[in-house]
Amino acid sequence: MSMRFNEMAYSSFITWLIILFFVPYINTQQCDQPSKAARFNCYPEGNPTEKKCTDRQCCWLPSLKQSNLSVFNDPDVPPCYYPSDFPTYEVTSNEQTDFGQQIRLYKSRLTYLQHNINNLTVDLRFETQQRLRIRIYDPEFERYEVPLQVPKVDKKADTTDYEVQVVTKPFAIVVTRKSTNEIL
Secondary structure: OHHHHHHHHHHHHHHHHHHHHHHHHHHHHOOOOOOHHHOOEOOOOOOOOHHHHHHOOOEEOOOOOOOOOHHHHOOOOOOEEOOOOOOOOEEEEEEEOOOEEEEEEEOOOOOOOOOOOOEEEEEEEEOOOOOEEEEEEOOOOOOOOOOOOOOOOOOOOOOOOEEEEEEOOOOEEEEEEOOOOEEO
């Protein structure tokens, strides 16, 4: 009987060790953003605190003045930043149009932001050799648009000095100038 009890106690002990060490490890992995470029400010209103940050389900890592890691001493790196698994948009369709492309986006989970919009449409218009027009909008609800005079375009530009790459998940648009290979 005591041998069986010891096996059960040992098994239970191992299970608790796994829970204590492995589960926090999984939860912290989403916040591992060693690159400055990967840390986007999740509290741009100013004066972030750990509570305000974690209430938004974001990661909190304040500046470490004693650290030898330069990423932590850079004032441009926010202490409150989006985790890598924060809900983002993904492409559900990407169709060619007479003027360029029309992309449909979907976000499956709501965030802390008010008035979440789960569906978006992106129109990419290749207007001239040097000009790309990007319009992102909610296809379900019309919004006010500033009445700016924009040049009328009758057709898609035949040749362009830019290349457009659409990343599907998470959604991103990468525009590169062909003549210089510079990412715009």
